[in-house]
Amino acid sequence: CSGGGLLVYSDSSPSKRTLTADGQEIKKKKVVVLGSGWSGYSFLSHFNNPNYDVQVVSPRNFFLFTPLLPSVTNGTVEARSIVEPIRGLMRKKGFEYTEAECVKIDPSNKKIHCKSKDSTSLKGTTEFDMDYDILVVAVGAKPNTFNTPGVEEHAHFLKEADDALKIRRSVINCFERASLPDLTEEERKKILHFVVVGGGPTGVEFSAELHDFLVEDVAKIYPKVQEFTRITLLEAGDHILNMFDKRITAFAEEKVQRDGIDLKTKSMVVGVTADEISTKERGSGEVVSEPYGMVVWSTGIGSRPVIKDFMHQIGQGQRRVLATDEWLRVEGCDSVYALGDTATINQRRVMKGETGTLNKKEFKGVVKDICQRYPQVELYLKKKKLRNIANLLKSANGDNTELSIETFKQALSEVDTQMKNLPATAQVASQQGKYLAKCFNKMEKCEKKPEGPLRFRGEGRHRFQPFRYRHFGSFAPLGGEQTAAELPGDWVSIGHSSQWLWYSVYASKLVSWRTRSLVVSDWVRRFIFGRDSSS
Ligand code: FAD
Ligand code: MG
Ligand code: MG
Ligand code: MG
Ligand code: MG
Structure with a gap:
């Protein structure tokens, strides 16, 4: 036991050994994968090399299909329908899984330090170390609050399945509270003021989903208080969806306003208290505070503490995001790869x-x-x-x-x-996972035949082609059964047809037939019976 009374044990078992046909012992290299999200899950599902011993560490034992997360907040889709347990994949592939969070990476000793929630131990946590030969860091990112006071305590985030369920309960709860007798009109208005911070795809989609919910369902369920509801969308920049084509931005801004969502651009949130949110007008510098019932914070992502600490250890302390080379190897340390939202690729200068x-x-x-x-x-x-x-x-x-x-x-x-950087999207993360898995699958071939076709022209020391991203297009669901699509080749489509394109693209991207059928039946159920509004 270590100080602090926590149970500590060490998983320093040597890498697994197997015998070859002629009885020789070969030592399997141990690949430790941190995370079971888009990049980690994609890596694991494409990994196919029996000469490695794969161990997965992630605090959640499922993969989450994030694009449909906003639909969970209003009950269009059930949370259960968009998660895929990873135990099935683990069994099929012969990998091992530990439900724990990595709290420290120690690259000089090739060890990670982990904590897991364990209800049987006194402190509720168990700590342990784990050795690795190769580490694949796919821990994603955390919501960025830009250290705005009060956000952590009072705002909701929309990142994990639990977040979506909490938001959903909170929305319904607001309506129940606002329906109580003996409230003033002002009080009802405050409770039913929903504020969304951040005009990126997630913030816009969430406001649209919330609006649909209010118009299509709440009007029927809570007819008395419906008139007091208001949605405000706050964006610090000049426009919402500014990473999309101008046509999409313009359409989205018009639609948001047509829907009656109060869109305030150039408004930066400077603080959130238990019942007020304060924004500073860019330009005039004026600070305004408004009462609210619920705030959802969706202004982008930042590095997790474990990654910040790791960056300090390997001389990347000055950087904002962990850097890898184009082969996804973390710069400044050996045998560590990083994928997805956790890292960015430091592009070589072309010339x-x-x-x-x-x-x-x-x-x-x-x-x-x-x-x-x-x-x-x-x-x-x-x-x-x-x-x-x-x-x-x-x-x-x-x-x-x-x-x-x-x-x-x-x-x-x-x-x-x-x-400079590829966007922090599921599309990038899953392609990176697949790319890295393929590199591992071909590792022996390349070690035996370094001059083979996989050798990258002009870069003698690398055996693989660098990672190349293929952009298949971006979707921005706008509510009201409309979706904007920006496809390669400067092709923009907005409207009901792209809503169906979006449905089918995402239905076909869901990882398993189980989740696919669950989501489709949720959609059908919603079309026939409306959304479920129990909290
Ligand atoms: P994640 O998918 O977040 O996975 C991280 C994993 O690491 C998780 O399993 C987590 O539990 C685990 N983990 C965390 N900390 C630790 C730790 N300390 N130790 C071990 N494991 C840890 N992208 C699109 O392309 N299209 C979309 O439509 C889209 N919609 C989105 C909607 C929402 C609401 C959100 C939040 C995101 C959306 N994204 C979308 C972005 C996409 O989800 C991310 O880019 C993607 O999840 C990044 O993959 P990742 O593997 O890096 O991280
Ligand atoms: Mg991941
Ligand atoms: Mg995920
Ligand atoms: Mg996530
Ligand atoms: Mg990235």
Whole structure:
């Protein structure tokens, strides 16, 4: 036992051993995977190499299909329908799972320190160490409060299944409280004032879902108080959904206003108390406080404490987000990989150290390479935002003139400043998980035949192609059975047809037939009977 009276044991069992056909003992390398979210689950489901011993550590024993989480808040979809227990996958693959949270990574001793909730021990927690040969960090991120006072205590987040259920109970609870007799009109208005902070996809979708719920269901269930409800959507920037195409932003802003949602842009929240939320108007600097019944905070993500501590240990303390190279290896330490929202890829400079000129073919090759790394560049090229590159491309198309690398570098610095990181999305996380699993699956082949086709041209020391992101498009559900879709090739579609596209894309992306059928039956049930409004 260690100080503090906590039970401490150490899982320092050596890596598992198996025998080969001729009786030789081989030591299996132990891969420890932290997290069972989009990137971790994707890694585990594609991992297929019997020469590794895989151990998963995650505080939750299920995968959560986050895109449908906002639908859980109003009962369109049941929480149970969008979680997939991971035990099934563990059994099928022969992996081991421990329900615990990693609280410290010790890269110099190749150990992690974990805590698990254990109701049988006195303190309610059990602590243990675990060795690894290879560590895959896929712990995601936590909601970012920007240290705004009162947010942690009074606001709801929308990140986990429990959050969605809490929000749902809280919404219904507000209506029940507002329906009590002997309240003044002011009091009812306060209780039924719902504030959503953050005009990103999650905040916009949540406000839209809440609006649908109020209009389609609550009006029938709580007819007396319905007139007192109000939804306010606060956004610090100039526009909501600012990462989407301008057409989508404009449509969404118009729809939000048409729905009667009170949209306030350029409003930064400076504090939340038990019954008031204070915002500062950008520009005038005026601070306004308003009473509220419920606040949902959705302003982006930040690093988890365990990752911040790890970054300090490996000399990344100055960075905001953990950095990996393009092979997803954490920079500044050995045998640790990081995927998904936890990390960003530190892109190599495309033109580093090169001088001279490029001919048409080389130029096109480089542009293609950039477009693969930064899928958004293609859109920018079309929109002529990167005018220099677009012009260079045009002149290169025309004849065989050689381009000076200096001119090109200059144009590229525009790319560097405008688009550094891949977005923190499920799409990126799951592709990274799949990519890394495939690298592990081919590891022996590559070690035996380092000159094989997998060798990356021009980078002798790497055996694998670097990670390449493929962008399949983004969806922004806007409520009222409408969804905006931005698909590759500058294709924008908004309306009811994209709602069905969205349904089918997500229904087909759900991990198992079990969850798929549960979600579809939830949708059908909702269409026929309306939403369930019990809390
Ligand atoms: P996560 O999926 O968050 O997984 C992290 C895992 O690590 C979890 O299992 C967690 O329990 C575990 N963990 C946490 N701490 C520890 C620890 N200390 N030790 C061990 N394990 C730990 N993206 C899209 O592309 N499309 C969408 O429509 C979309 N909608 C979204 C809607 C909502 C409401 C939210 C919150 C997100 C949405 N996203 C969407 C974003 C997407 O969910 C994330 O980008 C994605 O989950 C990132 O995957 P991840 O594996 O990095 O992290
Ligand atoms: Mg994960
Ligand atoms: Mg997840
Ligand atoms: Mg999560
Ligand atoms: Mg990332």
